[in-house]
Amino acid sequence: xxxxxxxxxxxxxxxxxxxxxxxxxxxxxxxxxxxxxxxxxxxxxxxxxxxxxxxxxxxxxxxxxxxxxxxxxxxxxxxxxxxxxxxxxxxxxxxxxxxxxxxxxxxxxxxxxxxxxxxxxxxxxxxxxxxxxxxxxxxxxxxxxxxxxxxxxxxxxxxxxxxxxxxxxxxxxxxxxxxxxxxxxxxxxxxxxxxxxxxxxxxxxxxxxxxxxxxxxxxxxxxxxxxxxxxxxxxxxxxxxxxxxxxxxxxxxxxxxxxxxxxxxxxxxxxxxxxxxxxxxxxxxxxxxxxxxxxxxxx
Amino acid sequence: xxxxxxxxxxxxxxxxxxxxxxxxxxxxxxxxxxxxxxxxxxxxxxxxxxxxxxxxxxxxxxxxxxxxxxxxxxxxxxxxxxxxxxxxxxxxxxxxxxxxxxxxxxxxxxxxxxxxxxxxxxxxxxxxxxxxxxxxxxxxxxxxxxxxxxxxxxxxxxxxxxxxxxxxxxxxxxxxxxxxxxxxxxxxxxxxxxxxxxxxxxxxxxxxxxxxxxxxxxxxxxxxxxxxxxxxxxxxxxxxxxxxxxxxxxxxxxxxxxxxxxxxxxxxxxxxxxxxxxxxxxxxxxxxxxxxxxxxxxxxxxxxxxxxxxxxxxxxxxxxxxxxxxxxxxxxxxxxxx
Ligand SMILES: Cc1ncc(C[n+]2csc(CCOP(=O)(O)OP(=O)(O)O)c2C)c(N)n1
Ligand SMILES: [Mg+2]
Numbered sequence: 001x002x003x004x005x006x007x008x009x010x011x012x013x014x015x016x017x018x019x020x021x022x023x024x025x026x027x028x029x030x031x032x033x034x035x036x037x038x039x040x041x042x043x044x045x046x047x048x049x050x051x052x053x054x055x056x057x058x059x060x061x062x063x064x065x066x067x068x069x070x071x072x073x074x075x076x077x078x079x080x081x082x083x084x085x086x087x088x089x090x091x092x093x094x095x096x097x098x099x100x101x102x103x104x105x106x107x108x109x110x111x112x113x114x115x116x117x118x119x120x121x122x123x124x125x126x127x128x129x130x131x132x133x134x135x136x137x138x139x140x141x142x143x144x145x146x147x148x149x150x151x152x153x154x155x156x157x158x159x160x161x162x163x164x165x166x167x168x169x170x171x172x173x174x175x176x177x178x179x180x181x182x183x184x185x186x187x188x189x190x191x192x193x194x195x196x197x198x199x200x201x202x203x204x205x206x207x208x209x210x211x212x213x214x215x216x217x218x219x220x221x222x223x224x225x226x227x228x229x230x231x232x233x234x235x236x237x238x239x240x241x242x243x244x245x246x247x248x249x250x251x252x253x254x255x256x257x258x259x260x261x262x263x264x265x266x267x268x269x270x271x272x273x274x275x276x277x278x279x280x281x282x283x284x285x286x287x288x289x290x291x292x293x294x295x296x297x298x299x
Numbered sequence: 300x301x302x303x304x305x306x307x308x309x310x311x312x313x314x315x316x317x318x319x320x321x322x323x324x325x326x327x328x329x330x331x332x333x334x335x336x337x338x339x340x341x342x343x344x345x346x347x348x349x350x351x352x353x354x355x356x357x358x359x360x361x362x363x364x365x366x367x368x369x370x371x372x373x374x375x376x377x378x379x380x381x382x383x384x385x386x387x388x389x390x391x392x393x394x395x396x397x398x399x400x401x402x403x404x405x406x407x408x409x410x411x412x413x414x415x416x417x418x419x420x421x422x423x424x425x426x427x428x429x430x431x432x433x434x435x436x437x438x439x440x441x442x443x444x445x446x447x448x449x450x451x452x453x454x455x456x457x458x459x460x461x462x463x464x465x466x467x468x469x470x471x472x473x474x475x476x477x478x479x480x481x482x483x484x485x486x487x488x489x490x491x492x493x494x495x496x497x498x499x500x501x502x503x504x505x506x507x508x509x510x511x512x513x514x515x516x517x518x519x520x521x522x523x524x525x526x527x528x529x530x531x532x533x534x535x536x537x538x539x540x541x542x543x544x545x546x547x548x549x550x551x552x553x554x555x556x557x558x559x560x561x562x563x564x565x566x567x568x569x570x571x572x573x574x575x576x577x578x579x580x581x582x583x584x585x586x587x588x589x590x591x592x593x594x595x596x597x598x599x600x601x602x603x604x605x606x607x608x609x610x611x612x613x614x615x616x617x618x619x620x621x622x623x624x625x626x627x628x629x630x631x632x633x634x635x636x637x
Pocket of ligand 2: 136137138164165166167168169170
């Protein structure tokens, strides 16, 4: 992927999520949402090198993963609005997406054995697909994930566990919830874990690429721990962190700014305008889309 | 050698493994020579070493793994060693396995079978004797089945393993395992009619008896006790009952019970789980709603609302037994005071 396409992908996620947050207040969306602002480099860096038939299982904070996977903005907007044209016809909403080989679910931890089972199946079926699943630092508190790590290691399952450590779970800092360290938790099961502390997509891409290639060829699980920063609130308007802290991470850890500097100004502006138009068009299409009929409940 | 419920289930697992190479068994201690705590998987790992997988003691993880396998086109069958431990997998069953198909707008199907032995009367005490399916009944997207010694319990699970598109919780009452399969055609004392669908109900009546004045409805091992009780009700008290034995508990299909109860006007529902908020309560509610202006007198028999005691005297008193069924039958028909 060239620099400009990478930037396009980052920028698209940012704009999509800002559109969601801006319009939530206006009642266009209902329910909840967890935006990906600040973490875009993770999704793009990890997913841009997937093979067509690889599988992604994401969590509650899934919009960025979905868009980086190649998902359609209008279908995602529509799903968030509960429209018939949504990915799951409005049945799932923000946290429950499925399209091609992309899945997400909103219960912390529970997707980890499911994703592991998918990878196990791919192995048993002699497909060479890899599964990538995302979990947050807070989710490391769920016991079920360790059952899955254990089985993944025992049974040589081709899966990549991506821990996005944004150092916070809803409002609780990771220091209050995590004993020991994250890498050690994987190592205890004999799973190699690589750790990065960066918001630069170009640092994540090559590492993710080589790890995924190893998983595919060696048929063994690995972990990638990405230290990152969440700029947006956990959901909507529920950020308890100080304005100073937020200003600090936004000025030093913005993936869009970091990667954007690499592009010639003019090309970048042109591309930003294109993406802006695409996001707006997708949004307006979804706004005008119909709601589902009640046929879903017919027996 | 006559077939037992155990041998029928065991052969069905062998047949399913052999019929479709997408079928996998997962469970704790299911490998030979042990063959599972209740021996239902005996021989499977010898015959199909690559498709019978010994799991760590991770009930939730195992159900999650099976769910992922099913999403990718396999047909996994999970054994939970004791039904009591199914609660460990509750999040996987309720928030993942049973949800995916509908939540993803029917774009996936998740054919996982979870089979597990339930039930008491063996002195195993509070955490190894329960009947917990009521906590899962009514979970959207989840089918719950219970074999009996009527019909073909192996056929029931074989069909589920090979054909289901939705998750199935398959409840095997432990006391059924050693019982011989019922003689469905030539029983001198009972007439048994099957509804012949994929999860049949069985209508059991006393051979040559006048039309029944009471309907008994149940599933699993309770059907054995109900059958004994109806025999005694007939021959000792001249109270004639019709017994409906269900093999699918969820989604509800109560047409057989409704049909019988609207003829007899009296219904006793029986289960081995605790009484309160149980299966029987929902059955009676539905029959009441469906029976229109006709009134049906109803009774529930179930385990008392305590944990299952180990001591045999206490345990026997906790569960509904043959005598309780007879008493309820006599009371409902006015032959004995309440
Ligand atoms: C089992 C479960 N418990 C609680 C929640 C509510 N919840 C949703 S997201 C979240 C925080 C998750 O934190 P983390 O794993 O660090 O991911 P992040 O939100 O930071 O991306 C919580 C507590 C949930 N969805 N599932
Ligand atoms: Mg977090």
